[in-house]
Amino acid sequence: MKIIFLGTGSAVPSRDRDNTSLLFLQGENSLLADCPGSAYLKLMRAGLEPALLKSIFITHTHPDHLYGLPALIHSLCPAGKFPEVYVPEGIAEMTRALLGLFGLERKIEITECAGELPFLNTNLFKTRHNAESAGMVITEGQKKIVYTSDTGPLEDSSGIFRQADCLIHDCSAPERFKENFLGLDETHTSAETLGKMAQSAEVRMLVPVHFSGEFDFTTDEIEKSIRKNYSGKLFIPRDFDTLEI
Numbered sequence: 689m690k691i692i693f694l695g696t697g698s699a700v701p702s703r704d705r706d707n708t709s710l711l712f713l714q715g716e717n718s719l720l721a722d723c724p725g726s727a728y729l730k731l732m733r734a735g736l737e738p739a740l741l742k743s744i745f746i747t748h749t750h751p752d753h754l755y756g757l758p759a760l761i762h763s764l765c766p767a768g769k770f771p772e773v774y775v776p777e778g779i780a781e782m783t784r785a786l787l788g789l790f791g792l793e794r795k796i797e798i799t800e801c802a803g804e805l806p807f808l809n810t811n812l813f814k815t816r817h818n819a820e821s822a823g824m825v826i827t828e829g830q831k832k833i834v835y836t837s838d839t840g841p842l843e844d845s846s847g848i849f850r851q852a853d854c855l856i857h858d859c860s861a862p863e864r865f866k867e868n869f870l871g872l873d874e875t876h877t878s879a880e881t882l883g884k885m886a887q888s889a890e891v892r893m894l895v896p897v898h899f900s901g902e903f904d905f906t907t908d909e910i911e912k913s914i915r916k917n918y919s920g921k922l923f924i925p926r927d928f929d930t931l932e933i
């Protein structure tokens with residue numbers, strides 16, 4: 689499976705990082721996880737013909753994860769081919785309403801899912817966020833790939849992260865911004881806390897994303913902050929980096 693990071697920033701993008709969204713590719717199958725701006729352009733840059741995109745999963749209804757959907761569907765109108773759109777339970781109505789503002793709601797099928805998605809062997813789990821939000825566990829052969837989307841630190845009692853081959857996790861800022869960053873280590877996760885969690889869950893490869901453009905820190909600082917607690921493999925992606933699992 690190939691994972692392309694179409695964006696790695698938070699709701700506040702930086703010069704080099706747009707809002708977080710990921711493209712999962714497995715043979716003919718493709719899944720876009722979250723849909724911020726310029727998705728059509730980003731799919732092309734990632735090497736996928738946008739009309740061939742099979743599915744979209746929206747993790748939650750915060751604008752940085754959803755606002756690009758009407759524009760993507762609109763851009764796909766000439767091709768007349770649209771992806772299936774999946775959302776967690778309770779947010780189909782808002783997603784439909786957003787598309788409805790542009791008269792696009794009839795173009796696509798929006799399906800609410802609980803527990804699992806009907807493709808890529810994906811199970812969903814609830815995260816800890818200030819909106820109803822779902823993370824994904826993709827099982828690919830023997831490999832376990834987890835993407836949390838936005839979340840505070842989770843009690844991993846159900847073992848979702850345990851020995852994950854790849855854990856792509858909210859890492860909004862280093863801990864030192866806690867005072868100014870309301871919600872850090874509550875509805876979002878700091879680099880230090882993420883390192884601790886990944887170490888205790890024996891995560892094989894940790895991939896931090898959703899870096900806040902609002903606060904001044906470097907990738908180096910993220911790395912050092914995670915490394916205080918985590919000794920496994922660490923991959924800090926830039927926008928358009930690709931991972932093969």
Ligand SMILES: [Zn+2]
Pocket residue numbers: 698699750752753838898
């Ligand atoms: Zn977000």
Ligand SMILES: [Zn+2]
Pocket residue numbers: 748750817819838
């Ligand atoms: Zn959010």
